[in-house]
Amino acid sequence: MLNRRILRVKAFQNLYAYEQCKGSNLNLAKDFIRESFLPDLNSMEVQDKAALNREAEEAIRHFDQNLESNQLLKSSDASAKVKKVVLDALKQYHAANEKDREFLLKNMITSAERIPQLYLLAIELLQAFAKHVEKDLEKKRKLAGDTPVAFGNDLNLANNQVLKNIREAQTYQSALVRHNVHLDDLELEIKEWFRDYIKPSETYQEYLKLSNPTLDQDFEAADDLLKKIIFKNEVILNYFSEKDLNWTENKSVVRSLASKVLKNATSTEENGGNPLPEIAMNWDEDKEFFQNIFNFTIENDASSKALIAQKTKNWDIERLAFTDKVIISMALAEMKNFPSIPVKVSINEYIDISKTYSTPKSKQFVNGLLDVLAKELTDSGQIRKSGRGLLDNK
Numbered sequence: 001m002l003n004r005r006i007l008r009v010k011a012f013q014n015l016y017a018y019e020q021c022k023g024s025n026l027n028l029a030k031d032f033i034r035e036s037f038l039p040d041l042n043s044m045e046v047q048d049k050a051a052l053n054r055e056a057e058e059a060i061r062h063f064d065q066n067l068e069s070n071q072l073l074k075s076s077d078a079s080a081k082v083k084k085v086v087l088d089a090l091k092q093y094h095a096a097n098e099k100d101r102e103f104l105l106k107n108m109i110t111s112a113e114r115i116p117q118l119y120l121l122a123i124e125l126l127q128a129f130a131k132h133v134e135k136d137l138e139k140k141r142k143l144a145g146d147t148p149v150a151f152g153n154d155l156n157l158a159n160n161q162v163l164k165n166i167r168e169a170q171t172y173q174s175a176l177v178r179h180n181v182h183l184d185d186l187e188l189e190i191k192e193w194f195r196d197y198i199k200p201s202e203t204y205q206e207y208l209k210l211s212n213p214t215l216d217q218d219f220e221a222a223d224d225l226l227k228k229i230i231f232k233n234e235v236i237l238n239y240f241s242e243k244d245l246n247w248t249e250n251k252s253v254v255r256s257l258a259s260k261v262l263k264n265a266t267s268t269e270e271n272g273g274n275p276l277p278e279i280a281m282n283w284d285e286d287k288e289f290f291q292n293i294f295n296f297t298i299e300n301d302a303s304s305k306a307l308i309a310q311k312t313k314n315w316d317i318e319r320l321a322f323t324d325k326v327i328i329s330m331a332l333a334e335m336k337n338f339p340s341i342p343v344k345v346s347i348n349e350y351i352d353i354s355k356t357y358s359t360p361k362s363k364q365f366v367n368g369l370l371d372v373l374a375k376e377l378t379d380s381g382q383i384r385k386s387g388r389g390l391l392d393n394k
Helices: 004-036 049-065 080-144 161-168 170-178 184-198 202-208 215-230 234-243 247-264 283-299 301-311 322-337 343-357 362-379
Strands: none
Touching: 004 049, 004 080, 004 247, 004 283, 004 322, 004 343, 049 080, 080 161, 080 170, 080 184, 080 215, 080 234, 080 247, 080 283, 161 170, 161 215, 161 247, 184 215, 184 234, 202 215, 215 247, 234 247, 283 301, 283 322, 301 322, 301 362, 322 343, 322 362, 343 362
């Protein structure tokens, strides 16, 4: 369905969200501990606030020491109340994390599966504007009757060869049906949006000046309308955001894929008449990869942080860019758990993610650290590649 670079980005976004959830759950658990040691205002006994505060701080210390487990405390000198409160807090913390993990995993899959529908909707909007032009001119012809009417280049969009190539592609028509893509509920909006945003735009007016536009000019016009209006106009963007709860994260991916559909339609012979990008036959396999990279990263979190800490001894791991820690942890999980993916492929993919989602210096940091860790983990046998994974691993 989608190429793995996009899947990695989606996994990164949800792992980033998961780490934020964990931070919130941690604070809530510590709040629970502190509240458990507040003075009992209904008690007739004198409350020793200082002693209660000491117990609260002791409980938080034990909580931090046993954060990776919800079992009995290792310490034997804690009071029964401290042990009970800490165990309750740990159970609440881990239960909240698991709930968030399940939600984000489900949301991640749903969000990825919706991306094809979204970029197909963007292309269908262009098709709808082209069809509107054709219908509008047909009405004018009927009103004119026998009177000759010269429409000049008004039909440029209706005759756009790029849009025509897409319409005539069987794979495109099949994808519309498969992803339930239609604009049946937007008939009035199409007319209004064309009138208010497309027709007065500089891109469209320049396009109308062309006589017999070439295929490249058709592409440039359609691509400009896509990027400068459909993906810039707030009214139109609201339509997409209502379709997708993850629109903020998905917008750039959807725009890129829709633009690639247009580009592919300029050379349909090279791609076997299929203008659709990133559509694969084996979504089940990609979905498994998608889920596994998310789960493996979470499950290997402690070991990944330990590896990062070892290589950044002069730099507090907590001060590293939050995004860098997520990116490096993902890369380590992928290199260790996916033997068919070459190490260099994994490193390059996560460097690209760091360019977009992290700090200006992250590219060099992520590259350098992953190079060192990959070599050491390969030498120690923790990274073992086979088949295609052996390519470029020397």
